[in-house]
Amino acid sequence: MERQLLARGALVGIVAGLVAFVFARVLAEPLIDRAVDYESARDDAQAALDRAAGLPVEHEHADIFSRGIQANLGIGVGVVLFGLAMGTLFAVAYAVCLGRVGGVRPRSLSLLLAAGGFVGVYLVPFLKYPANPPSIGHEDTIQQRSALYLVMVLVATFGLVVAAAVGQQLAPRLGTWNATVVTVLGYLVVIGVVMAVLPSTGELGANVREYGRHATETPQPLRDGGGRIVFPGFPADDMFAFRLYSVGAQLLLWTVLGVGFAPLAERVLRRGGAAPTAPVSVSAR
Amino acid sequence: MSSTLSTPRAAATPVVLSLPRAILWLASAAFAAVALYYFVGVDQGATSVFGNDAHIHEFVHDARHFLGFPCH
Ligand SMILES: [Zn+2]
Numbered sequence: 085m086e087r088q089l090l091a092r093g094a095l096v097g098i099v100a101g102l103v104a105f106v107f108a109r110v111l112a113e114p115l116i117d118r119a120v121d122y123e124s125a126r127d128d129a130q131a132a133l134d135r136a137a138g139l140p141v142e143h144e145h146a147d148i149f150s151r152g153i154q155a156n157l158g159i160g161v162g163v164v165l166f167g168l169a170m171g172t173l174f175a176v177a178y179a180v181c182l183g184r185v186g187g188v189r190p191r192s193l194s195l196l197l198a199a200g201g202f203v204g205v206y207l208v209p210f211l212k213y214p215a216n217p218p219s220i221g222h223e224d225t226i227q228q229r230s231a232l233y234l235v236m237v238l239v240a241t242f243g244l245v246v247a248a249a250v251g252q253q254l255a256p257r258l259g260t261w262n263a264t265v266v267t268v269l270g271y272l273v274v275i276g277v278v279m280a281v282l283p284s285t286g287e288l289g290a291n292v293r294e295y296g297r298h299a300t301e302t303p304q305p306l307r308d309g310g311g312r313i314v315f316p317g318f319p320a321d322d323m324f325a326f327r328l329y330s331v332g333a334q335l336l337l338w339t340v341l342g343v344g345f346a347p348l349a350e351r352v353l354r355r356g357g358a359a360p361t362a363p364v365s366v367s368a369r
Numbered sequence: 370m371s372s373t374l375s376t377p378r379a380a381a382t383p384v385v386l387s388l389p390r391a392i393l394w395l396a397s398a399a400f401a402a403v404a405l406y407y408f409v410g411v412d413q414g415a416t417s418v419f420g421n422d423a424h425i426h427e428f429v430h431d432a433r434h435f436l437g438f439p440c441h
Contacts, residue, residue, distance in 0.1 A: 162432020
C-alpha cells in the first residue's frame, strides 16, 4: 500500500507543480524580467561610476542559458520537480501519520499535512528570509544565506512534527481545543525565538563591512562621488508583487496537493480494507 | 469522532501501515525527494555536487528565486 500512496503523491505533486508553473509563468515572469533588466542597468551605471573614478571595471560573463529558456523551460522544470519532491515527501508523511494521529479521517489528514507542508517548508522560512527576485543578494553571502534558509526550513518543519506529537500527548488531559491552542502558542514562541536569534541577511559580516548596516540585501540607490543618487534602489512595488505571487504559488501548490491527494488516498485505503467513512484510527484512550 | 472502534489503540484499523515493513520504500522515497529539493534549490550555489559548474543553477534559476530559495 505504501507504494500506491507514494505513486499517488508523486503524481499529484507533478500536477500541483504544473499548476504553480502556469501561475509563475503568467504572473512572476514579467517581474523577473524587470528585475533582470534593473540588474543589468544598475551594473552599467556602476561600471560608468567606476570608470569615472578610474577604478577597474568588471566584465560580464556570458549566460549559459538564454533568458527565454530560463523563463519558460527552466522555471517550468524547476517548479514541477519541486512539486514532485514535495508530493513524494507529503506521501511519506501521510503513510507514517495514517492511523497514528488520533481520530483524523483520511481526507482531513491530507488537508492537514498539506497545510503543515506549506507552513513548515515555505511560509515560516519565508517570514524570516522572504523570496527575492533576481538582482537581490550578494554573491559573497550565498553560502551563509543558504545555510540560514535551510536552518529555518528544518526548524519550522521539525517544529511542526514535535508540536503535533506534544499536542497528541496533551489532548487527553486538556481536551483537543486547549491542547491545540497550547501547542500552537508553543510553536509560535519557539519559532519567534529562533527568528530573533538568527541574523537578517543585511546583518551578515560581509554586508556590514562592504555596504554598512541594512536590514536586507535589497539594492540601495547608487550615488556618485558627490552623494547624488544616479540610479534608484530596487523598485518596492515589484518586490512586493514578486513576494505576493511567490506566496500565492506555494499556496496553490500545497492546496492542489492536499485536495488532490485526499480522494486518491481514500480509494487506496478503501481497497486496503478500511471503511471509507470511518476514521482511520482509534482514539480510545 | 466518537464512533470509532472501541478496541484499544494497539488493535487499530488495518490501514495503519506497518512501518518496519514499509520502511525501505518510505525511506528511499524520502531520500530521493530531499535530493530533488536540494538540486532544485541549493546545489551550485553554496555547495556543488558536480564541482565548479553552474548548469543546474542557471537552468532552474527563475524557479529557485520564485520558490523562495536564496540565489544571486
Ligand atoms: Zn539568481
